[in-house]
Amino acid sequence: MRPPASLVCCLLALVVFSPVVAAVSAPSPQAVGSESIAAPVATAEAESAAIAAVYPDPIAGGDRGEFVILSVPAGTALGEYSLSDGDGTVSLPNATGSGRVVASTAPDHTRRLTDSRVVGVDGHLALANGGERIRLLRGERTVDAVRYSAATEGELGVVNGSVVRWRPLGATDRPVVSAPGGDVRAFVLPDAPGAALGPIRDADERVLLAGYTLSSPRVADALLDAQRRGATVRVLLEGEPVGERTAAEARTLDRLTDAGVQVRLISGPRARYSYHHAKYAVADDRAVVMTENWKPAGTGGNSSRGWGVVTAQPRIVDGLATTFHADAGWRDSAAWERYRQGRRFERGERATGAYPTEFRAESVTVRRTDLLVTPDNAQGELVAILDRANDSVDVIQPTVGDWDGPLLRALRRAASRGVEVRLLLSDAWYVREENRRTVERFRDWADRTDAPLSAKLADPEGRYEKIHAKGAVVDRERVVVGSLNWNEQAATTNREVLLVLHGPEAAAYFGEVFDADWAGGGGVGVPVGLATAVGGVIVVAGLAARRVRFEP
Template sequence: MRAPIPPFVLLMLMLVLPASGVMITGFCPDTYAMDEPDEFIVLSGNGSLAGISITDGEGSIRFPDGASIAGRAVVARQAEGYLRVHGTLPDYEMMPTHPDVPDMIRSGDLRMANTQDSLNLLEDGVTVQEVAWPGMVAARQGQVHFLEDGAWDPHPRLIGQSDFAPETFENVSLTLFVSPDCSYEVVEAAIHSARYHINANLYEFTHPGIARMLAGALDRGVGLTILLEGGPVGGVPLEERAVARTLSGGGAAVMAMGTVGENHARYRFDHAKYMVIDNESVLLTTENFKESGIPECGRAGNRGWGVWVRDPAVAAYFNGVFRADSMGGDITPMAGGGEMVPADAVCRHPCFAPLTVEGARVTPVLSPETSALVLDLISGAEESIWIEQAYISNSTDGQPNRFLAAAIEAARRGVDVRVLLDSAWFNTADEEDNDEQAAWINALARAESLPLQARCADLEAAGLDKVHTKGVIVDNRSVLVSSMNWNDNSADFNREAGVIVDSTEAGRYFAGVFSADWESSSDAGEEIDVRLICAAAILAIFLAAAVIRRRRS
C-alpha cells in the first residue's frame, strides 16, 4: 500500500480540485515517435465530463456530448499512434484515426511543445488547474509526467514503464544463499522444483550449467520464458546467444528488451536477476547467470547474495512485473548462435551453507518506481548499517550518492555504518573509483568523528573474484538483496528488482557473510590526506545546510 496522503496535501487538493473532481494527472509531450502522434494527456476523476476542456493557449479540446469518466481517461493525439506504442487504445483522440475511439471536439490545434508549454484544465470556461513546464516538471524525451500525492514526478517514469505500488508480505518462508559458496545448489533446487512454468528476467545469461538445468526442465514438460537485456554493456556475448539457441530449440521463449525502430527501450537497462517458478516461488539474486556469478559448488566466483522466496503471493507480485516487462514493441526474440563453452574455474572451499527461515516479512523493491524504499530502510536505522556494494558512484550533480548520503546522515545520529566495496582493477583503476570513494568516506568520518568506516575488499584474502553484491543490512534484522547498483541510473532509469527481508535470522546470516568479508579486508585510506579531510569538512557543512533548508521548507 502507498503511504497515506498527508493532511496538508489533502487540504491543498481540496483547494485546487475542480467541483467535478476531474484533474490532469499525467501527460507526455515529448515522445520517441516521429511527429509524436502518441502524445497524450491523462485525466482522473469520476462523473460527467460536460463542461471540461483543456487548452495550451493555442488550441483547445473538449469532450463529446454524453462523455463521462470512471477513474481514469486517456486522451491521445492519435489513437493509432498511441496503439502502436502502448498496445492499447486510448479513451479519446484529438485527430480522427480509429473508428472505435471517440473524437474530441477541437478548436485550433492543441499540440504540446517538448521543452516549454502549459496545459490548463477548464470547467465551464474557468481555469481550475494549470501545469507548466519546465517550471513544474523537467522536460525530458520519453518522460511520462505524473501527479502523485499532490506532487508532480516524484520519480522519473518513461514511456512503457510500469507503476507497481509497494506491497509487504507477512509470514514468508525463504532460503538464503550467497555466491560463490552455495548459490549453485539453491538455483538447481529451485529449477528442479518447477512443475509447470518458469519466468526468468536476467540481465545476462551465459552459464552452461544453468542452461542445462533449464533444458532438463523443458524435457520434463515445464514451460520456460526468458527475458534478457538486448544491449548490455559490451554487447550480447556469443555465449548468451548459444544459451538462447539451445533453450529456444527446446521450446523456450527467449526474448530481449531493446529499442526497435520507434519502439524505444522502456528502461536504460533491464538489469533484473530473478526467476518465478510455478507462481509459487521466486528466486532473486544480485548475480547474473554467469559462471562467475553462480559458480558450481567448490569453485571460486563473485561475492553475491540471494534469496529463494517460497510464497505464492510474492511470486504472483513478481509474475505481474514479469508480464508487464515482457510485452510491448521493444520486446523481440533473442537471436541464437554459437556454442556453450564452460569457463576455466579455480577451486575454493565454501564457507557458507544455505539457510531456510520462516515467518519473514518481505517487501519487493523495484527500480524505478519503488527504489525510494531503500532510502526509507537506511533512514530508519537505529543501531547499524552494513553496506556491501560492487561500487558507489556519486550523483550526477557531484554530490554523494543518495543512499550513501542517507547512511552518512545515519552515522551523524550515532548509527554504526560500514561500507565494503569491490577492489577489482576495473573498480579501482581510475581516479574516481572505489578506493577514492572509501578514502573520502574515511576522511569525512575523521573530520566529523563519525562511527563510519569504509574498506575495499581484499579479494585474495576472501577468496573472491570480485564483490558484485548490492546488499544492505540494517540493525541486524532487515536485509536488502537487490540488483540495483548505487548510481543514479540504476535507481531512476533501469529495471531493477530486489527484496527487503525483515527477519533476525536473515540479518544474522548476511551479517556473518559481511563480517567475514570485512575482517579479511584492510582499512582504506589509513594515511591521512589533509586535502580529503578539508574537502570532507566542506561537504559536511554543505550537506548540513541542505538538511536545514529541507526541514525549513
C-alpha cells in the first residue's frame, strides 16, 4: 500500500534488475530500506557464479514467482550448479549463461517481473519469508552462501558483501553523477517563468518531462509544439498526488495524449516509490531541474517562490535521461488512457497571481555539478555537505520533517560548531502552525546551546505568494536545488532529483535571493544564539525606561 498522504545506460536493458547490478557496490550510509546481516559463511570463488539477490516474498498468492538472482561469468555452464535452502536442493538446467541469471521454480510467473533471463529449476526451493540461508553449490562444494532475515512483501534483498539490503523490486541504486565545470543558467520563480520552458521550446529531437503534476496550458503548448517539430515527447508523473487530481490537469493530459504524446503515471501496488516527486526535463542536449511543479502556480509564475537551473553539461543531461527511462520503463507506470478510466476529477482553484521581476535568470559559472536522486544517494550526500560546512548554511523549505531526521540533526551539528545557520520556512496557511512550532523549537534549542542558528517564517510582501523552493546555500560556495522536502520519508521513499552547484557565482545568485526573502518585511534576522547577550542589553535599557517589549 502507498502512503495515504504527505539508472549505467548499459544496464537499462535489464530494466527490473538494473538496480541489482548496481547494488553490488558497497551500500551508502543512507541506504534505502532495512538491512539483514548476512553471515560470511563463504566467499564466492573467482570466476564462479555468486548469489546477487533474493526475492522471497512476491506480491502473489503462495509467494508464486519467488527467485534467486545469480551473477554468472561469461560462458558459465549452469548445469554445474545447484541451489539449496537446507530442506531441498534444485539443479540449474544444462545451459550456458552470463551476466545476471534468474533462477525460479515458477519461471513463467517470474518472467512477468523481469526482462532478464529466467531459468526454471525443478524440485523444492522455498525461500522463507521469515529468514533463510541459501547456498550455491558447484558439485558438492558450497561456492557462495547468503543468510537473510525477515523479508518484506514485494522487496528485493540485494547482496552487498556481508549485508543484504531490502528495497522495492525494480528500485534503482544510482551513484552520484558529477560533471566538470561550465556555465549554467540560474533562475527563480515567480520572477522568471520563461526560463523553465526555454529548453522545451527549442527542442526538436526529444523532450522527457518528469513531474509530480502537470496542469499548465503553457507547458502543454510547448510540448505539443516540440512534437510538431518532430521531437519525441514523453511525460512521467505521479499517479496519486496528495489530494485529488484536478479536472484542469485531466484536460491537459487528455490534450497531450490525444495528440500522440506518451503520458505515463507511476501508481499501483508495485510502485517503487511513495511519490514520484521529481521535477525536471531533458530537452535535446539541455536539462532543467527545479523545485516547482509544471502548473501555473509553479512554472507559470503565478504563486510560488521557486528555484531552478538549466544546464547543458552532458553528464548531467545523460544522468537525468537515464533516470527518466528507468522510472518510466518499470511495471508501476501506467498509460494515462488506462489510468483515467473510471476516475473522477475535482475542480481546483487556479493560481492567478501577478508578481514583479526582481531577479532575472542569469548565466553563472560552476566548477562542478552533482546530480543526486532519492532514495538512492541524496540524503547521505546532503548530510555530508552540511557536515563539511565551515561558515554558513542558508536553507529554504516549505516545511521540514522530524526533529531527529538526519538533515535537521546535521543543521544543528553545523550550528553547534559555530556555523551560522538560517532556516526560512513557508508562511502558507496550510503549514503555518506546524512551521511556527518548528521555528520556536529551533529558537529554544539555539538559546539553550548558544548556537548561531536563526529560524523564521517568510514574509513575502507581495513578491510571491508562498515558499515552495527547496534549496540551500552552503559557505557561499555550494548551492542545492531540487524537489526534495527535507524530511525522512521524502529522502528515503520518494523519487526526488537535485543538483549541487559548486562555485561562488551560483552561490552569489541564489544567496542574494535568499537574503531578500529572509529580510522580507521584518528586517534582517539576528542569529538566535546571540539573542541572550543582545537581549540582556535590551532588557537593561528597557527596564530603565520602564518599557520592555519582546517580538515573537
